[in-house]
Amino acid sequence: MTDMQKYTPSGNETVSREPKWDPGEIQRLQERALQIRRDILTMVHGANSGHVGGSLSATDIVTALYFQAMRHDPGRPRDPDRDRFVLSKGHCTPVLYAALAQSGYFPQSDLESFRRLGSHLQGHPYSAKTPGVDASTGTLGLGLSTACGIALAGKIRSAEYHVFVLCGDGEQQEGQIWEAAMFAHKYKLGNLIAFTDRNRLQTDGNTEDVMPLDPLVDKWRAFGWSSWEIDGHDYSTILSSIEAAKRNENDKPKMIILNTVKGKGVPFMEGGAEWHGTPPNTEQYQRAMEALTHA
Amino acid sequence: MPDYKHTRQGYADALIELAAEIPELVVLDADVAKATKTCDFEKQYPERFFNCGTAEQNELSVAAGLALSGMLPFAATFAMFATMRAADQLRNSIAYPNLNVKIGVSHAGITTGGDGASHQACEDLAVTRALPHMTILVPGDYEEARMATHAAARMQGPVYLRTGRDKYPVVPDIHGEFVIGKGKCLREGRDITLISTGIMVSETLAAAELLEKEGVSTRVLHLPTLKPLDETLILEAAKETGKLITVEEHSIIGGLGEAVSSFVAGLCPVPVLRIGVKDRFGQSGTASDLLDYYGLRAINIVEAAHQLLKLKLPPFWFERPS
Known part of the structure; x- marks a missing residue:
């Protein structure tokens, strides 16, 4: 028996691959994602600051959560029974704010104030100010632990909600991520459903050059989590994976690795580390918006 | 000669008193429950006690998540770890969003004694004073630590409550x-x-x-x-x-x-x-x-x-x- 086989626990969820999702539903989500991607570009261009690449790679999971999988009501942002979303890769506020505005948590026009003085739309998520932001994050590694706390409270109170959390891949170089990994396993946080936006790029380049992360699924399984990887831009697989995770067959926390493309949807940004934290100039913005016209 | 008692015991005793009145109260520790004395709480309320292991950064952010979900978390560890090992979490997870988390520490100051400088936090008040939203309580003896813990539980917002390792003189004047x-x-x-x-x-x-x-x-x-x-x-x-x-x-x-x-x-x-x-x-x-x-x-x-x-x-x- 190899070491890896020993570490790999049985009972990881099986994700149905058959096309059970209505193509009309998928189409609706893709169109929503297109609008969100356009908002991301407009916000970051307008603020002349912000993180485009990682927001675009995360757009499909965030869309699937806010417009299909999560139980939430924009009219009651503090409902104790709502599903929660924690953006652990906190720099990607553009995708979160776009999804919240389009859900109706605040007016779409607020997006114009992103990163401006006096705005409730801070550069990184701030729960005390923004309706719909469930947790403050920013420095990497905090969000997964905070999500653990929310999930633990759910178990203590026998509440039915799920806690969804989106981590960056580069973020997993932070030690705190693995502290949280042990904690979630110990307290059997089966209501915690985490995702990794595995776009393989961080500020200084390719994750495997900066500080190797592979094999990521094996790492999470070794920490006692259910973990598997999927195409992070394919809605039927995303939805089926969330459904499997919600079934929570084994009381383990779930980590779904989303293989994604940084800058997804804007061809000249796709796969470029330089689009981590650089805003597009006006010419680049216009080219990007031209690319984002059809779902 | 005055009586000598542990300030940390005042904190721990108050937690047990408060738990009976406040069902949302939970206690976290980071593998120093015997030292912070929260082990007493664990004995009485095992289902409301969560040992995070030697992982203070996770401990403080977990506490933030609990507070966001309506619980009243008291996070215990040493002053050194809460304010310097987990300074980022103290600031960004707790103080900045103004969450109702109580950070109750022991082993502050030089009276931590034999462990030496690595464990003698003499900078924790400097760190916490610089944080907006933070309330800082530094009780003088066992009884004042007990009262301070009660007061912390009754107020909204983050509190840093500092106790020490040693037994300190009981000072009736401050009761x-x-x-x-x-x-x-x-x-x-x-x-x-x-x-x-x-x-x-x-x-x-x-x-x-x-x-x-x-x-x-x-x-x-x-x-x-x-x-x-x-x-x-x-x-x-x-x-x-x-x-x-x-x-x-x-x-x-x-x-x-x-x-x-x-x-x-x-x-x-x-x-x-x-x-x-x-x-x-x-x-x-x-x-x-x-x-x-x-x-x-x-x-x-x-x-x-x-x-x-x-x-x-x-x-x-x-x-x-x-």
């Missing part, structure tokens, strides 16, 4: 009502004011006795809340006695001494001498030897008072009441 933000005037006087926080209250009172014997009319203030500072009490003392000495088991940088100095500098600039750890790291030793070595005894306070009383002062812009 009156505990109100966050209010200091206590333990002794009236006109010539000089001694201001203590935390466990230094007993040495400070002893110093006042010695000074009174020399005919120096000595006021003693005790500030179990470091933030928000009781500015009224301090301003009165500055105006009426014109000379202040602060006494704390912490670096003279960033703690009580600097809080009082910077406050009076603005409104009533009188001389302030600071008794504390003078920009040095601690070292191993018994608590008692360390208090001697670092000059945190009544005799050191008296020496500072002599120095201050000898000072030739320029005429003040304010009138001292006669």
Whole structure:
């Protein structure tokens, strides 16, 4: 028996691959994602600051959560029974704010104030100010632990909600991520459903050059989590994976690795580390918006 | 001889008392439950106690998540770990969103003793004072620690509550009502004011006795809340006695001494001498030897008072009441 086989626990969820999702539903989500991607570009261009690449790679999971999988009501942002979303890769506020505005948590026009003085739309998520932001994050590694706390409270109170959390891949170089990994396993946080936006790029380049992360699924399984990887831009697989995770067959926390493309949807940004934290100039913005016209 | 009791035990005993009244109260620790004494809570309420292992960063962010979900988390660890190992989490997970998390620490200051400088947090008050939203409680003995814990549970918002490792003298003078933000005037006087926080209250009172014997009319203030500072009490003392000495088991940088100095500098600039750890790291030793070595005894306070009383002062812009 190899070491890896020993570490790999049985009972990881099986994700149905058959096309059970209505193509009309998928189409609706893709169109929503297109609008969100356009908002991301407009916000970051307008603020002349912000993180485009990682927001675009995360757009499909965030869309699937806010417009299909999560139980939430924009009219009651503090409902104790709502599903929660924690953006652990906190720099990607553009995708979160776009999804919240389009859900109706605040007016779409607020997006114009992103990163401006006096705005409730801070550069990184701030729960005390923004309706719909469930947790403050920013420095990497905090969000997964905070999500653990929310999930633990759910178990203590026998509440039915799920806690969804989106981590960056580069973020997993932070030690705190693995502290949280042990904690979630110990307290059997089966209501915690985490995702990794595995776009393989961080500020200084390719994750495997900066500080190797592979094999990521094996790492999470070794920490006692259910973990598997999927195409992070394919809605039927995303939805089926969330459904499997919600079934929570084994009381383990779930980590779904989303293989994604940084800058997804804007061809000249796709796969470029330089689009981590650089805003597009006006010419680049216009080219990007031209690319984002059809779902 | 006074009784000696652990301040950390006051914190831990209060948690058990509070748990009966507040069903949302939960306790986190980071593998030092036997030292912080939260092990007593664990025995009584095992389902409301969560040991995070030696992972303080995770502990504080988990506490934030619990507070976001309507629980009342008390996170226990050592002062060193809560404020420096997990400074980012203390700031960004808890203080910045103003969450209702109580960080109850033990092993603050040099009286941590034998473990040495690595575990003797003498900078924790400097770190926490600089954080907006943070309330800082530094009780002086077992009973005050117990009352401070009750008060912390009753207020909304983040609280840093500091206790130590050693047994410290019980000081009945400070057992009156505990109100966050209010200091206590333990002794009236006109010539000089001694201001203590935390466990230094007993040495400070002893110093006042010695000074009174020399005919120096000595006021003693005790500030179990470091933030928000009781500015009224301090301003009165500055105006009426014109000379202040602060006494704390912490670096003279960033703690009580600097809080009082910077406050009076603005409104009533009188001389302030600071008794504390003078920009040095601690070292191993018994608590008692360390208090001697670092000059945190009544005799050191008296020496500072002599120095201050000898000072030739320029005429003040304010009138001292006669």
